[in-house]
Amino acid sequence: MIDRYSPEKIYTQIANAIEVDIQDTFEPGDLYLSEKILTEKFGVNRHTVRRAVEELVKQGVLEKRHGFGTFIAEKRLAYRIKGYERFTESVQANDLQVESILLDKKVIDARGGVAERLQLKNGDEVFKIDTLRKVEGKAAALISHFLPKDICPTALEQYESGSLGTFLKTECGIQAKRISSLVSSTMPNAEDSFKLGMASGQPILKVKTINEDTKTGRRVEYSITRFRSDMIQLEILMNS
Amino acid sequence: MIDRYSPEKIYTQIANAIEVDIQDTFEPGDLYLSEKILTEKFGVNRHTVRRAVEELVKQGVLEKRHGFGTFIAEKRLAYRIKGYERFTESVQANDLQVESILLDKKVIDARGGVAERLQLKNGDEVFKIDTLRKVEGKAAALISHFLPKDICPTALEQYESGSLGTFLKTECGIQAKRISSLVSSTMPNAEDSFKLGMASGQPILKVKTINEDTKTGRRVEYSITRFRSDMIQLEILMNS
């Protein structure tokens, strides 16, 4: 099974062997073999099988749960980005139940990227509202919203849950429109990873979005969204 | 420095300490301290500092080079996605030198996602052309292009390097237009990771794009691009 004289590393050989094994005999969601069993099966040290499993977790093939076991990973959702669309609408279009949970809200001083993207001066006060988006009851994204304090002064007090875009429209009469998004991919920090319930070794899709008031053209919201990459893909459609 | 009775893990404490240390006294591109020195500095096992450094590599704060050392990571580029733009044009807009290198070309049978997205039948022949994009001499993206065999039959023979979009236009008179992109984030496989010269632990941004012929509306190209996430971000502008 394992060639100890191959230039290919042992953990790579094991990772490949496991991947084949999975395709042959397991379904997404199945519990996979324990580290102990894999250790015996391949005749190597437990660290080595852990390293192999780690590779597959990184690639999104397996998932681990502390104290319980290792699973075959599930498939992903798609998230559509387009002119006027927002998160809520686009995911609902797939007939999935979406909810938005308020995590934290406070007033902070705008600095650096926040100030720049909202076209404010350093030190201007902004609302920072953190929300968690769940899709079908599962945590899918963390969103930090930044709003200039004056554009909707009641937002900090009044907003409790649901789409913030809808709130701005009904509460303050502001029709916000996405004008740009910057998409990147990184590993999550420990806090985000925990809040999203992510398997370790999985990256996040980070989207920084600027929203403008359709009437005045003023920047009314800047948001940083961290999507679980194993659940969400972004679909970008060109409006031709 | 390290609290061994804290519920916070030692490697997390060290990772945080290093992050502060970096901000205070290092610049992007600098060589950081060796594992040996960190081991002595924090009074822990080498595995433990390796784990801490691994966290920071995942977060894109540090980069490692086998046999040489650990560096402070550099900043990222931005890659703009918009209606008609293509990789070459959009990155050149930033005054950077871009080149495209042919890695492989062959004829394959369309199956699954490729057949579906090119609106072909399973088993129809397509050209598969793999290219490497370099920005400022550094590998930035791997692209697998899929073209229906009949839309530009000379492509497999003739195409050698440069923008494939430009080639299709000048050689076969096809003006291709991006109609959708699907963006996701995963860990790279070993081959892509090697070709892109990526530090291990870094994710890739994967973009699946469908291009249409502007005249006939026929699907003329499907491509899968794997961007180095530590170099490239995607900027999506809404054409209002």
Next chain:
DNA sequence: TGCCATTTGTTCGTATGTATC
């Protein structure tokens, strides 16, 4: 060219902690 010191990478061994059922 080749050798050496340095640095990161891999693998083994062992022990203990923590989560789940």
Next chain:
DNA sequence: TGATACATACGAACAAATGGC
């Protein structure tokens, strides 16, 4: 409470890559 499974941490040795002499 106990059994099982994954997580953290320590120690030791050797392999592989790099750069300088």
